[in-house]
Amino acid sequence: MQSSNLKISNASFRKVIDAGDYFIGVVLKGETFRILDLKGNQAADTLFFNAHNASERYSAMDTMREQANVYLTTGTKLRSNLNNVMLEITADICGRHDTLGGACSTESNTVRYDLEKRCMHSCRDSWMLAIAEHPEYGITKRDIGHNINFFMNVPVTEDGGLTFADGISGAGKYVELVAHMDTIVLISNCPQLNNPCNGFNPTPIEFIVWAE
């Protein structure tokens, strides 16, 4: 666990992301941003892209292989599909973030839960809406890859399985990252209602940036 010395009063940008909504924006090299869990137990399904070439994007396998650990926390360097360091986690008072579980989608909701869940709002739908509403970032459907579920607790069991466990985040917990390259940040504030990743009650999060 590592807390931050940055003061909210010095922030250059703040945006509350409502439950089930998305955020897309660019963080410049050297800038630090915080994702703040305002009410607690909320998953933030996040993708990262090189702001100058969206085909370079966050890679879960490169990140896990290089740090030899499946969990993300302070000190984790987030790597791209070209094995470049995109971002680094510099503060974390939640302590557990998942990059194995993937994002919720129409398909996974119907397979995991019930056919009648087909029309429920999902993170993948939020990302697709974001890239459709913001063509200026140059992100296409084929660029949607691995993601990080900030604040989500997906422990690996002793026999190697994955479980969606109850969240360990709480109101006011946050994770902070410094950008090692100009990076597009695309966050779906998860609308999932079928598993405990949001405590069955999606709530807002806040995105905060400090210029270098």
Ligand SMILES: [Zn+2]
């Ligand atoms: Zn989701």
